Amino acid sequence: IMGVNAVRIDPHAGIVVTGRVFSGTLREGEDVYLINAKKKQKIQQTSIYMGPYRMRMDEIPAGNIAAVLGLTSASSGETVVADAIKDRVISGFEAIRYVTEPVVTVSVEAKNPQDLPKLIDTLRKLTLQDPNLVMIHDQETGEILLKGTGELHLEISLYEVKKAGLEFDVSEPTVVYRESVRGTSDVVLAKSPNKLNRIWVTASPLNDEVITLIREGRVNERMDSRTLAKVLREEGKMDTDDARNVWTIDEENYNLFINRTVGVQRLDEVREILRQGFMWVMKEGPLAGEPVMGVAIRLVNAMIHEDPAHRGPAQLTPAVRKAIFGAMLSANPVLLEPIYEIQVSTPPELIGSVISLISQKRGKVVGIEERGRISIVKGFIPVRETLGGFSNEMRSMTSGRAFWQTKFSHWEPLPKNLMEQIALEIRRRKGMKEELPKAEEYMDTL
Numbered sequence: 001i002m003g004v005n006a007v008r009i010d011p012h013a014g015i016v017v018t019g020r021v022f023s024g025t026l027r028e029g030e031d032v033y034l035i036n037a038k039k040k041q042k043i044q045q046t047s048i049y050m051g052p053y054r055m056r057m058d059e060i061p062a063g064n065i066a067a068v069l070g071l072t073s074a075s076s077g078e079t080v081v082a083d084a085i086k087d088r089v090i091s092g093f094e095a096i097r098y099v100t101e102p103v104v105t106v107s108v109e110a111k112n113p114q115d116l117p118k119l120i121d122t123l124r125k126l127t128l129q130d131p132n133l134v135m136i137h138d139q140e141t142g143e144i145l146l147k148g149t150g151e152l153h154l155e156i157s158l159y160e161v162k163k164a165g166l167e168f169d170v171s172e173p174t175v176v177y178r179e180s181v182r183g184t185s186d187v188v189l190a191k192s193p194n195k196l197n198r199i200w201v202t203a204s205p206l207n208d209e210v211i212t213l214i215r216e217g218r219v220n221e222r223m224d225s226r227t228l229a230k231v232l233r234e235e236g237k238m239d240t241d242d243a244r245n246v247w248t249i250d251e252e253n254y255n256l257f258i259n260r261t262v263g264v265q266r267l268d269e270v271r272e273i274l275r276q277g278f279m280w281v282m283k284e285g286p287l288a289g290e291p292v293m294g295v296a297i298r299l300v301n302a303m304i305h306e307d308p309a310h311r312g313p314a315q316l317t318p319a320v321r322k323a324i325f326g327a328m329l330s331a332n333p334v335l336l337e338p339i340y341e342i343q344v345s346t347p348p349e350l351i352g353s354v355i356s357l358i359s360q361k362r363g364k365v366v367g368i369e370e371r372g373r374i375s376i377v378k379g380f381i382p383v384r385e386t387l388g389g390f391s392n393e394m395r396s397m398t399s400g401r402a403f404w405q406t407k408f409s410h411w412e413p414l415p416k417n418l419m420e421q422i423a424l425e426i427r428r429r430k431g432m433k434e435e436l437p438k439a440e441e442y443m444d445t446l
Contacts, residue, residue: 001021001022001023001024001079001080001081001082001089002019002020002021002022002026002032002066002068002079002080002081003019003020003022003078003079003080004017004018004019004071004074004075004076004077004078004079004080005018005019005020005076005077006018006019006076007074007075007076007128007129008129009125009126009128009129013045013069014069014072015069015071015072015074015125015128016054016067016068016069017067017068017069017071017074017078017080018049018065018066018067018068019065019066019068019078019080020063020064020065020066021060021061021062021063021064021065021066022062023062024062024082025059025060025061025062026043026046026059026060026061026066026068027043027046027058027059027060028043028044028045028046028058028059029042029043029044030042030043030082030083031043031082031083032071032080032081032082032083033080033081033082033083033086034071034073034074034078034079034080035078035079035080035081035086035089036075036077036078036079037073037074037075037078039073040083041070041071041072041073041074042070043068043069043070043071044069044070045068045069045070046058046059046060046066046067046068046069047066047067047068047069048060048064048065048066048067049065049067054067068080075128075131076131077131100132100149100407100408101132101149101338101408102132102133102134102147102148102149102176103147103149103150103175103176103338103383103408104147104148104149104150104151104153104154104173104174104175104176104383104387105145105146105147105148105173105174105175105176106145106146106148106154106158106170106171106172106173106174107143107144107145107146107170107171108123108144108145108146108158108168108169108170108171109143109144109168109169109170109171110166110167110168111167111168111169112167115166115167115168116142118164118166119144119161119166119168120135120137120144122161122164122166123135123144123146123161126157126160126161130157132148132149132153133146133147133148133153133157134146134147134148135147146158147176149407149408150340150383150386150406151173151386151387154173158170172387173387174429175337175338175383175384175387176290176291176338177288177290177335177336177337177338177414177422177426178253178290178291178292178293178294178335178336178411179285179286179287179288179290179291179292179293179328179333179334179335179336180205180292180293180294180295180333180334180336180413181203181204181205181295181328181331181332181333181334182205182331182332182333182334182413183204183205183331183332184202184203184204184205184331185202185203185204185326185327185328185330185331186202186330187200187201187202187300187301188200188201188202188203188323188326188327188330188439188442188443189323189443189444189445189446190319190320190322190323190326190442190443190444191319191444192311192315192316192318192319193314193315193318193319194310194315196305196310196311196315197302197303197304197305197310197311197315197316197319198301198302198303198319198444199274199299199301199302199316199319199320199322199323200299200300200301200302200323201297201298201299201300201320201323201324201327202297202298202300202327202331203295203296203297203298203324203327203328203330203331204295204296204298204331205294205295205296205331206254206255206256206294206295206296207236207237207238209235209236209237209238210232210236210237210238210254210256211254211294213231213232213235213236214249214250214251214254215254217251218231218235219231219232219236219249220249220251221248221249221251225244225246228243228246229243229244229246230243232246241260242256242258242260242296242298245258245259245260246258246259247259247271247274247275247278247299248275248278248279250278250279250282252282252291253282253283253291253292253293253294254293254294255282255292255293255294255295255296255297256295256296256297257274257275257278257297257299258296258297258298258299259298259299260298260299260300261299261300261301261302264301264302264303264304265304265306266304266306266311267302267304269304269308269311270304270311270316273312273313273316273317273320274299274302274316274320276313276317277316277317277318277319277320277321277324278297278320278324280317280320280321281297281320281321281324281325282295285328285333286324286325286328286329286333286437286442287329287333287335287423287436287437288335288422288423288426288427288430288432289426289427289430289432290335290426292328293336293411295328297324297327304316322442322444323442325437325442326439326440326441326442326443327439329437329438329439329442330439330443334413334414334419335413335414335419335422335423336411336412336413336414337382337383337384337411337412337413337414337422338382338383338408338410338411339380339381339382339383339408339409339410339411339412340380340381340382340383340386340406340407340408340409341378341379341380341406341407341408341409342358342363342378342379342380342381342404342405342406343376343377343378343404343405343406344358344376344377344394344402344403344404345374345375345376345402345403345404346374346375346377346398346401346402346403347373347374347375347401347402348370348373348375350397350398350401350402351368351375351377353397353398354377354394354397354398354402355377356397357393357394357397358377358379358381361381361382361385361386361390362381362382362385362415363379363380363381363382363385364379364380365377365378365379366378366379366380367379380409381406382412383408384422386406420436423436424436
């Protein structure tokens with residue numbers, strides 16, 4: 001058993017996975033199983049570190065830090081076990097958690113189409129080394145999106161790609177948003193395209209306790225149902241019936257799909273299709289096609305056709321999507337924007353200028369701390385307001401005498417006067433219909 005804590009790219013050896021061997025012996029040529037990636041791979045080479053260098057060893061016993069080649073699907077936080085014992089390992093080591101999230105996105109386009117495969121490969125290797133980078137490659141349009149924690153993070157990362165000799169164009173940075181709901185919807189009905197299947201669902205916000213449990217990995221789909229229900233009920237303050245009937249946990253964006261149906265025929269036969277429809281919607285919400293966060297979707301009733309030919313994915317997946325869209329749009333939908341925690345070090349006489357700039361950018365100051373001849377202004381500021389000319393404005397207002405740093409803090413609902421404007425901007429950028437959808441468009445009647 002080995003716990004992976006770092007992955008880096010060696011220009012000669014390729015992907016080098018580093019971690020500690022906790023149990024047993026690591027051997028070259030051995031088949032191993034990656035718990036998180038759910039893949040079987042073969043160890044091509046094993047080494048130990050001697051300072052900055054790797055010394056090849058045929059086998060590495062427990063207690064050593066090993067460098068392994070061949071585990072191309074491994075990432076930081078992975079658990080590697082012998083293939084022979086994979087069925088006996090219930091879960092791996094606790095996942096590595098990061099204090100920030102990728103909330104700024106740029107589009108990357110190769111200047112020379114022949115460089116596209118190499119560009120994608122280089123970016124993919126970059127995301128292996130830096131887990132706070134996320135690359136999305138749309139196979140249909142060819143668009144490449146790179147997400148990072150901020151403008152500077154993306155700038156430095158793309159500089160590494162340029163050093164590989166690749167030429168590419170980069171779009172202006174945009175902010176990543178999340179969709180959620182503030183209220184609880186009535187029961188919404190949606191029919192499949194052939195009108196032979198019916199789905200009834202409701203949408204409501206998850207409480208903060210449940211979101212925290214999912215974010216911290218204290219509840220997940222690998223838990224047995226009894227333990228999961230107990231944790232959600234006791235620590236998440238969740239309704240007992242809801243806690244006992246959780247079907248799917250969206251661990252990436254903190255959503256739940258709950259089955260509250262009673263006596264529905266053939267439901268178990270289509271359960272996986274309904275779960276796939278739920279996960280599809282959680283990746284692209286109804287307002288602006290942004291990921292959904294902090295929402296509980298309850299399946300309250302269903303009518304499933306008896307003929308398998310009439311209840312396949314082509315029928316049920318659109319029905320689930322349509323029902324969830326209708327429920328979310330009738331539950332006071334909202335866009336959530338990412339908020340940075342900002343800390344500015346400045347001479348005391350410039351505190352007023354710093355506070356004024358933060359306030360102009362829809363931010364708020366929560367405290368001022370004196371440290372000798374320097375004052376520390378602490379506050380929060382929307383990520384959107386830091387893009388573009390924020391650095392120049394700060395330097396201009398403080399004559400270059402202020403130094404600041406930001407880190408991701410939390411998500412916060414957009415003000416009503418901005419939500420519609422930003423939602424339409426996102427829809428325009430994504431080529432979607434330039435008007436906000438209405439719940440009635442997704443609701444069917446008996």
